[in-house]
Amino acid sequence: MTKYDPQSAAAAEFINHEEIEATLAYAATNKHNRLLVQEILEKAADCRGLSHREAAVLLECQEDDLNAAMFTLAQKIKEELYGKRIVLFAPLYLSNYCVNGCVYCPYHQRNTTIRRKKLTQEEIRREVIALQDMGHKRLALETGEDPVQNPIEYVLESIQTIYNIKHKNGAIRRVNVNIAATTVENYQKLKAAGIGTYILFQETYHKENYEKLHPTGPKHDYAWHTEAMDRAMEGGIDDVGCGVLFGLNLYRYDFVGLLMHAEHLEARMGVGPHTISVPRIRPADDIDPQTFSNAIDDDIFAKIVAVIRIAVPYTGMIVSTRESQVSRERVLDLGISQISGASCTSVGGYEHREAPEDNSAQFDVNDTRTLEEIIDWLLDLGYVPSFCTACYRAGRTGDRFMKLCKSGQIKNCCLPNALMTLKEYLEDYAGDAVQKKGEAVIRRQWEGIPNPAVKAKAAEYLQKLHDGMRDFRF
Numbered sequence: 439m440t441k442y443d444p445q446s447a448a449a450a451e452f453i454n455h456e457e458i459e460a461t462l463a464y465a466a467t468n469k470h471n472r473l474l475v476q477e478i479l480e481k482a483a484d485c486r487g488l489s490h491r492e493a494a495v496l497l498e499c500q501e502d503d504l505n506a507a508m509f510t511l512a513q514k515i516k517e518e519l520y521g522k523r524i525v526l527f528a529p530l531y532l533s534n535y536c537v538n539g540c541v542y543c544p545y546h547q548r549n550t551t552i553r554r555k556k557l558t559q560e561e562i563r564r565e566v567i568a569l570q571d572m573g574h575k576r577l578a579l580e581t582g583e584d585p586v587q588n589p590i591e592y593v594l595e596s597i598q599t600i601y602n603i604k605h606k607n608g609a610i611r612r613v614n615v616n617i618a619a620t621t622v623e624n625y626q627k628l629k630a631a632g633i634g635t636y637i638l639f640q641e642t643y644h645k646e647n648y649e650k651l652h653p654t655g656p657k658h659d660y661a662w663h664t665e666a667m668d669r670a671m672e673g674g675i676d677d678v679g680c681g682v683l684f685g686l687n688l689y690r691y692d693f694v695g696l697l698m699h700a701e702h703l704e705a706r707m708g709v710g711p712h713t714i715s716v717p718r719i720r721p722a723d724d725i726d727p728q729t730f731s732n733a734i735d736d737d738i739f740a741k742i743v744a745v746i747r748i749a750v751p752y753t754g755m756i757v758s759t760r761e762s763q764v765s766r767e768r769v770l771d772l773g774i775s776q777i778s779g780a781s782c783t784s785v786g787g788y789e790h791r792e793a794p795e796d797n798s799a800q801f802d803v804n805d806t807r808t809l810e811e812i813i814d815w816l817l818d819l820g821y822v823p824s825f826c827t828a829c830y831r832a833g834r835t836g837d838r839f840m841k842l843c844k845s846g847q848i849k850n851c852c853l854p855n856a857l858m859t860l861k862e863y864l865e866d867y868a869g870d871a872v873q874k875k876g877e878a879v880i881r882r883q884w885e886g887i888p889n890p891a892v893k894a895k896a897a898e899y900l901q902k903l904h905d906g907m908r909d910f911r912f
């Protein structure tokens with residue numbers, strides 16, 4: 439039996455199978471334990487977070503009124519820490535060459551029907567200009583794992599290309615990167631290239647199932663993959679983004695694994711994940727989600743989001759266009775802080791949006807609205823769409839970011855930054871109706887900036903943005 443040790447560097451010890459099984463048994467025993475659930479909810483109300491065992495009890499709770507209280511608490515924490523802001527980003531697929539055999543992903547090496555494609559630097563330029571012309575400022579780069587087609591040098595060159603594109607008032611100000619687990623040396627290179635968050639989904643924390651779902655290629659190595667965030671942080675990357683692909687394995691198991699991973703990063707590296715993503719499996723070329731019997735319904739999905747919000751209040755939570763408009767709407771106020779918008783999940787898809795030329799998508803997008811439609815929808819729902827990238831550019835990453843969050847001072851940054859980036863969007867990209875709606879939201883929300891000096895400065899910057907200047911931040 440392997441011992442459980444959140445501070446260990448070994449995957450088998452910090453994501454410990456026996457501890458997960460014991461946690462699930464403990465949660466099942468306590469699913470009607472009203473007193474325990476109430477105690478956990480009281481503790482969580484202070485935004486101090488929960489252990490994986492406590493969170494598992496909440497997820498398993500079968501008491502309707504306590505579940506309702508749980509959802510209310512998640513909404514309260516979301517409102518308190520994140521206000522009405524929703525940060526927007528888009529994925530950019532560079533290459534779908536991949537040497538791995540992931541059975542749930544159409545990019546797996548044996549798929550001969552998918553069109554393989556790798557963008558040249560010129561094609562990347564055209565993709566990024568298409569994204570800038572929508573109004574995007576924040577990207578998540580995606581590539582398959584292929585040391586010959588997509589070596590680290592290719593990724594680094596692409597990041598440089600993206601940051602250097604100057605087109606009208608557009609700019610990509612933060613490039614997050616989602617590439618395969620790699621070496622400390624390569625993570626150092628990514629850090630030097632100026633990436634924002636390094637994102638790597640665990641897919642599942644269940645080692646045996648992980649190995650079956652990844653039968654071939656370097657990704658088959660569970661420990662190499664699971665220990666990647668430690669190496670990324672050793673390489674100097676402060677912000678890492680975790681996630682599992684719900685539907686591959688029993689959700690309860692992966693939920694506990696995800697929180698144990700967050701606890702481990704905090705215990706060993708001094709800071710937990712910057713973000714957690716909650717993707718659910720979707721159809722794609724050569725992939726039928728029906729094959730995966732662990733699919734979760736919308737109610738479980740909403741509860742997962744709510745309990746993660748309660749358990750790790752300061753970790754941003756991301757939902758992508760894998761989810762429909764209806765499903766996204768349901769989880770926004772339960773804890774989601776970032777969403778993707780107008781995403782193309784194929785290689786070269788933004789430039790050829792009107793006439794998609796191939797089947798190179800990683801998954802079918804569920805929410806197919808344009809960015810402007812998404813902004814309009816968020817405004818109608820009372821949210822403040824934000825393109826803010828300020829923290830990373832001001833060096834507020836890792837523990838510096840967390841300290842600022844926990845001090846409550848982030849409120850004096852996030853809201854004005856959200857308003858200024860929304861203002862840029864309205865000035866440069868929005869149609870008349872959205873512009874009018876957005877301006878009204880800016881006026882209303884500006885009133886709520888707590889610090890008078892910041893409020894005055896924000897008013898000055900908003901005026902300057904209207905006069906044609908760009909890129910102010912706190």
Ligand code: SF4
Nearest residue numbers: 536540543545546582
């Ligand atoms: S999930 Fe990633 S590693 Fe696996 S086949 Fe798809 S692109 Fe390759």
Ligand code: SF4
Nearest residue numbers: 826827828829851852
């Ligand atoms: S100020 Fe920092 S935490 Fe707030 S939205 Fe901007 S980047 Fe995120």
